[in-house]
Amino acid sequence: MAPAAEEEKSIQEVLSLPILLADRVIKSAHEAESFKPENSDLARQVTHLSQLLRSAARLTTASTAVYDRPIRRLSVDLTKTLDRALNLARKCRHKKTHVLHHVLSITTSADFKKVSTLIDSSLADIKWVLSILSPDSENATINLSLPPFATTDPILAWVWPYIAAVHMGRAEAAHELAILARDNDRNKKIIVEENGVPPLLKLLKESSNLDAQKAAAAALYNLADDPCRVRVIAKALGVQIIAKALSEAPMKVQVNLVDLISRMSEMDAGLREEFGRENVTRPLVSILGMDVDLEEFKETNARKSVNSLDSLVQINNELTKKGVRRFGSGVSSRKEKEREAESPGVKLRLKISCAMALWKLARGSLSNSRKITETKALLVLAKIIEKERGELQISSLMVVMELAEVAESNADYKRACFKPHSPAAKAVLDQLLRVINEETDAPLVIPAIKAIGCLATMFPAKEKRIVERLVAQLGNTNRDVASESAKALGKFVCKENYNRVEHSKAIVEYNGVAKLMNLIKRDNRGESRLDEVVLLCNLAVNVGNSKELEEGRALSVVEGAARNAVAQNPDLREVFAKAIHKLTIYQAGGNNHGHV
Structure with a gap:
């Protein structure tokens, strides 16, 4: 070097x-x-x-x-x-x-x-x-002979000719670099050290050759599996170049670009924000919803719904001017005609990639989550969750889950995007509940349950169907699904939830105590039972006089778990103390060894 x-x-x-x-x-x-x-x-x-x-x-x-x-x-x-x-x-x-x-x-x-x-x-x-x-x-033909210097470092005799050829705009050289970068970590390190990133970005930016663009994006993707290399790509203005190429490239290239955005966003949280500032979320949502007919969501008697869809039309028009496919609209531009002619397999692969990219971009990012939901992505995601199956459906659920997790930590965003009476929020909520009620695969059910739990404070006391669905999952034979349900229900009955007492009564009403006690007994590992026991504590605090809690010997369970639970998490001391106090008042048979 x-x-x-x-x-x-x-x-x-x-x-x-x-x-x-x-x-x-x-x-x-x-x-x-x-x-x-x-x-x-x-x-x-x-x-x-x-x-x-x-x-x-x-x-x-x-x-x-x-x-x-x-x-x-x-x-x-x-x-x-x-x-x-x-x-x-x-x-x-x-x-x-x-x-x-x-x-x-x-x-x-x-x-x-x-x-x-x-x-x-x-x-x-x-x-x-x-x-x-x-x-x-x-x-x-690219010169791949071995000069004398190759006796000490033969890989340079491969890397240098390819990088030089990429500078000249040659697609086959970018393809070979992609293969070298796929092979092993040392190859990737040498390609970056030998300044292979800038010509790949230049090829992506300036070439009109589809194969060249696709190969450049693939090579960059293979290099971008390490935070240091990702920062090298970003330093070479990679975020801006990738974002611009996304809106202009053919679908086959877009697949590689979207995968690259996902990987870079996953490797470096700061780049999530950079991609957000370049507004990549809009074309991603637009591509994801290329075949979604949002007219189905119109409600003629609801002015808010009409206004929401009018807003969506405005966004679609803006995206069309930039060459990006509109949701559920007619095709007129050359780019849209190209997409209509593309194979269903490529379209599906691109949609899956877009959903995964939105999932990574939304993770922990308030600004990106806002940008995503401003495009009315919730309507698109709801329709995909309803109609699609497999990886696309799962990835779309993961997007909703990430948006809900961000909303959980920001009340303003939660009120703006997940109001239960808004068409978008209602459409998503209906699909989350449908998945919880009808699906059996854990990768589908778990993100739906997590999303519902994150939004727990949004639901009124009369909305008992949500609690009913979650209680039913406490008896799921899949341990992870059952535990996630306990964790979600815990957010319905914790002290931060205004309707905690009413939600607690609903859990008792739907036989939730018996299911919860069975779940706790199913697994004796203390740490994995923590969410379940905390849910039991909150039920005791809110409805401690319930005969179901007495019949389930809740006091003994809480007392038995108190010492270890508080040792693991001192913040739980208060809820355990209150639960034991309430249960002691209404029940007999405490052992007096679990006081905290």
């Missing part, structure tokens, strides 16, 4: 030193008084090398786009070789006396052979580098 100081110099400055040294070697070799044959050969070799170095200087001066990394790298060792040759030639400017002449001759002859071998290697290296950088190589 070239020293940092060398990287700061212009390529002309880098080449000036070896060119100057070469001239000095030639001059000193011509002036030699001893070992004249050897010095003559040295001068001939270095003259050839000097010519190649000047060719490299002319090449890099003619175009600032030339990939100069190989020249910078090789110039370091080349300068050392020429410096060694200069010292050797200077030793020969005076004739040797007979004293020690024999010993010095042997030493110097050996040195000439070593220097000659090094210069031959440098000649071969420079010839090879010029062959991959020359404009004549733009349409030629």
Whole structure:
């Protein structure tokens, strides 16, 4: 790797030193008084090398786009070789006396052979580098021969030609870099160190070749599996270039771009916000909803619904002007016609990728979540959850879950986006409840339950169907589903929930205590029972006089769990103390060993 100081110099400055040294070697070799044959050969070799170095200087001066990394790298060792040759030639400017002449001759002859071998290697290296950088190589077969330097680092002999060819806009080179970046971590590290990211981004930005764009996006995706490499991509204006390309690229390229956005967002939380500032959420939602007919959501007697859809029409119009597909609209532009002609498989793959990207972008980000829901994404997600199956349905549920988790920690956002009477929120809520009630696969049911739990404070006391569905899942044979239901119900009955007493009564009404006690007994691992026991505590605090709690011996369970639970989480001390106090008042049979 070239020293940092060398990287700061212009390529002309880098080449000036070896060119100057070469001239000095030639001059000193011509002036030699001893070992004249050897010095003559040295001068001939270095003259050839000097010519190649000047060719490299002319090449890099003619175009600032030339990939100069190989020249910078090789110039370091080349300068050392020429410096060694200069010292050797200077030793020969005076004739040797007979004293020690024999010993010095042997030493110097050996040195000439070593220097000659090094210069031959440098000649071969420079010839090879010029062959991959020359404009004549733009349409030629990429040079994958192994020059002398490859004996110490052969991977460079693969990476450099491909990066140089990517600079020239060649799709096959980007494809090969994608394969190299897929293979192992060292390849990825070298590609980044050798400045392979900027030309890939340039290819993505400027090429009109679909294969070239697709290969560049695939290569960047393979590189973006490490936070440090992701930051290199971002530093090279990758976020802006990727976001712009997303709105303009064909669908086959968009799949790779959306996957790249997902991976970068997952690797670096700061990049989620950067992508959000570039408004990638709008095209992502638009693509996700390309086949969704939102007219089904219209309610003629509800002005709010009409206004929401009018707003959506306005957003669609804006996106269409930018070349992005509108939700459920007619096709007129060239890009929309291309998408209509695309295969169902590519469309489905792209939709899945968009849902996954929105899921990653929404995670923990209030600003991105707001941008997503401002596009009326909830309506699109509700329709997909209703109609689709498999990975697309699961990913869409994960988006809703992330949005709900953000809403849980921000009351203003929760009120704005998840008002129970708004068409979007109602559509999503209906689908979440349907999934909880009808589906059996844990990857579907769990995110739906989590989302409902995050929105617990939004539901009025009369909305008993939600509690009923969650209580039913307490008896689910899947331990994770049952535990998630307990955790969600805990948010309905905690002290932060205004309707906690009414929700607690509903849980008791739907036989929730018996199911909860069975769930606690099913698993004796203390930590995994914490959510269930905390739910039991809150029920005791809110409806401690319930006969169901007495029949289930709730006091004994709470007392038995109190010590370990409070030791794990001191914040639970208050709720356990209140629960024991309430249950002691209304029940008999406490053991008095679990006081906290």
